[in-house]
Amino acid sequence: MKDKTALITGATSGIGRATARLFAGHGVRLILCGRRQERLAALSSELSEMTDIHTLNFDVRNKEMVFELLQNLPAAFSEIDILINNAGNAHGLDPIHNGSLDDWDAMIDINVKGLLYVSKAVLPKMIEKRSGHIINIGSTAGKEVYPNGNVYCASKHAVDAINQGMRIDLNGMGIRVGAINPGMVETEFSHVRFKGDSEKTEKVYQNFTPLQPVDIAELIWFTVTRPPHVNIADLTVMCLDQATSTIVNRK
Numbered sequence: 001m002k003d004k005t006a007l008i009t010g011a012t013s014g015i016g017r018a019t020a021r022l023f024a025g026h027g028v029r030l031i032l033c034g035r036r037q038e039r040l041a042a043l044s045s046e047l048s049e050m051t052d053i054h055t056l057n058f059d060v061r062n063k064e065m066v067f068e069l070l071q072n073l074p075a076a077f078s079e080i081d082i083l084i085n086n087a088g089n090a091h092g093l094d095p096i097h098n099g100s101l102d103d104w105d106a107m108i109d110i111n112v113k114g115l116l117y118v119s120k121a122v123l124p125k126m127i128e129k130r131s132g133h134i135i136n137i138g139s140t141a142g143k144e145v146y147p148n149g150n151v152y153c154a155s156k157h158a159v160d161a162i163n164q165g166m167r168i169d170l171n172g173m174g175i176r177v178g179a180i181n182p183g184m185v186e187t188e189f190s191h192v193r194f195k196g197d198s199e200k201t202e203k204v205y206q207n208f209t210p211l212q213p214v215d216i217a218e219l220i221w222f223t224v225t226r227p228p229h230v231n232i233a234d235l236t237v238m239c240l241d242q243a244t245s246t247i248v249n250r251k
């Protein structure tokens with residue numbers, strides 16, 4: 001894997017950052033993306049001892065910037081072997097009739113349209129080379145709907161459909177496509193969902209043992225290190241204490 005290049009969106013936190021650290025430890029060349037430049041800089045200096053790092057500071061909603069930056073990568077990073085479509089969040093947890101239009105826009109624009117823009121910018125070279133691996137980070141929220149999850153669940157159901165659609169349309173082109181769908185992972189996810197309300201955020205992960213970002217990073221690593229003819233199409237993972245989005249064994 002030392003000769004491979006991986007692009008990770010949402011590398012400044014949570015699952016993306018844990019994946020960057022794990023991949024760097026294996027010597028994978030990395031393109032790390034996110035909006036928080038200071039986090040990108042810190043991660044770059046942390047991981048540069050282990051591998052070559054290129055950071056890209058953009059919002060996945062900004063389609064001009066997505067295409068401009070991804071179509072003009074420095075030569076050493078221009079052959080992307082692995083794309084991890086991870087950037088995303090929930091914004092709000094409200095019944096449909098009380099939902100905020102800004103929250104809805106953010107979830108659809110980031111989780112769905114942003115993933116599409118990045119994929120469209122990266123795909124032409126993979127198709128030309130007839131090789132590549134795209135991993136879409138979905139969610140258990142893309143497999144079921146839970147109370148007040150409405151639009152976040154819709155965005156992750158869309159990721160599920162796009163993951164299937166990509167695999168169908170790219171069949172025969174040598175490109176692996178698969179989704180990893182985590183249940184509850186202790187990241188900044190709930191901090192973002194509840195707009196910094198620490199009381200609400202802490203409650204989400206209280207009195208049970210949630211997944212940690214490294215648990216997902218290890219599954220991503222497992223997925224990309226299978227032999228080239230093996231494509232993990234869809235993988236759902238929850239912690240032992242979680243059975244569904246709403247059934248969690250809290251002590």
Ligand code: NDP
Nearest residue numbers: 010012013014015034035036059060088139185187188189
């Ligand atoms: P975090 O909030 O810890 O990380 C989210 C990452 O996405 C950050 O690096 C953030 O970077 C990036 N991001 C968010 N919005 C944008 C944007 N507009 N443009 C570019 N980057 C953006 O959450 P997680 O690590 O938990 O989330 C990662 C993925 O995993 C998401 O797709 C999420 O839906 C999914 N997921 C999470 C679960 C959980 O329980 N935590 C469970 C199932 C799926 P920055 O703010 O610097 O731009």
Ligand code: 8X3
Nearest residue numbers: 139140141183184245
């Ligand atoms: C995150 C899973 O159920 O916390 O995608 O919304 S959940």
